[in-house]
Amino acid sequence: xxxxxxxxxxxxxxxxxxxxxxxxxxxxxxxxxxxxxxxxxxxxxxxxxxxxxxxxxxxxxxxxxxxxxxxxxxxxxxxxxxxxxxxxxxxxxxxxxxxxxxxxxxxxxxxxxxxxxxxxxxxxxxxxxxxxxxxxxxxxxxxxxxxxxxxxxxxxxxxxxxxxxxx
Amino acid sequence: xxxxxxxxxxxxxxxxxxxxxxxxxxxxxxxxxxxxxxxxxxxxxxxxxxxxxxxxxxxxxxxxxxxxxxxxxxxxxxxxxxxxxxxxxxxxxxxxxxxxx
Numbered sequence: 001x002x003x004x005x006x007x008x009x010x011x012x013x014x015x016x017x018x019x020x021x022x023x024x025x026x027x028x029x030x031x032x033x034x035x036x037x038x039x040x041x042x043x044x045x046x047x048x049x050x051x052x053x054x055x056x057x058x059x060x061x062x063x064x065x066x067x068x069x070x071x072x073x074x075x076x077x078x079x080x081x082x083x084x085x086x087x088x089x090x091x092x093x094x095x096x097x098x099x100x101x102x103x104x105x106x107x108x109x110x111x112x113x114x115x116x117x118x119x120x121x122x123x124x125x126x127x128x129x130x131x132x133x134x135x136x137x138x139x140x141x142x143x144x145x146x147x148x149x150x151x152x153x154x155x156x157x158x159x160x161x162x163x164x165x166x167x
Numbered sequence: 168x169x170x171x172x173x174x175x176x177x178x179x180x181x182x183x184x185x186x187x188x189x190x191x192x193x194x195x196x197x198x199x200x201x202x203x204x205x206x207x208x209x210x211x212x213x214x215x216x217x218x219x220x221x222x223x224x225x226x227x228x229x230x231x232x233x234x235x236x237x238x239x240x241x242x243x244x245x246x247x248x249x250x251x252x253x254x255x256x257x258x259x260x261x262x263x264x265x266x267x268x
Contacts, residue, residue, distance in 0.1 A: 053226075054222070054226055057222040057225055057226060058218060058219065058222040060222075061217070061218035061219075061221045061222050061225075062214060062215060062218035064218075065214045065217050065218055066214050066218075069214055147226070147227075147230035148227065148230065150226070151222070151223040151224070151226035151227045151230075152223060152227070153223075154219045154220070154222050154223035154226070155219065155220050155223035155224065157216075157219050158215070158216040158217070158218070158219030158220035158223065159216070159220065161212055161215060161216035161219070162212075162213070162216045162220075164212065
């Protein structure tokens, strides 16, 4: 992979997934772009639209920083594989030589557990949202949670990850 | 050409006497040299943490300043002006048409 233009790297990094594609990571880039574009409509469809902007901001910042990390790795001459974006750590390596692996073969047990847990949490949140949708207190709590509580949790988790790094 | 050591030379020579290189010198030097090149596992932790902190800060900033509301207000004001201009333009054109008839 050749070195890429820094300005174009910045411009493409601003659009989630496009930065990866610019650096030759087509599969990863397409996955990120689809995820970014679909997360809003899906969450609005199940009634959790108030969470979409928070998740989108997270994905945007992650892909923005990661694009520059990928760019720096390529500049240093490191090999950057075109890996999966979501199931990167949960893909079976022993079945990678299979011609047409099924989803069950591709994703390992831990990956399915995480996906299942995520869907269960999403379902519970969606049901709770539908049950309490008419309650003013719930609306008040939901508004404050999306405005202040969840962002603060993001910051706390980010700081915890940073401190864990220094151990 | 100077053949004898002067005061300046003796100061330089004496300055080397008190230097003791510790046993960990090489190890520390290598740590300093490779400080920017953290292992992949540690480097990969940095990006999610930065992303989460930045996302949290931006979300709080947006909710405190209500920037989205300001942008929407600006957008609606702009569209109002555009609609008013269009209406005025149509009325002028209609007026000219009426004059022509």
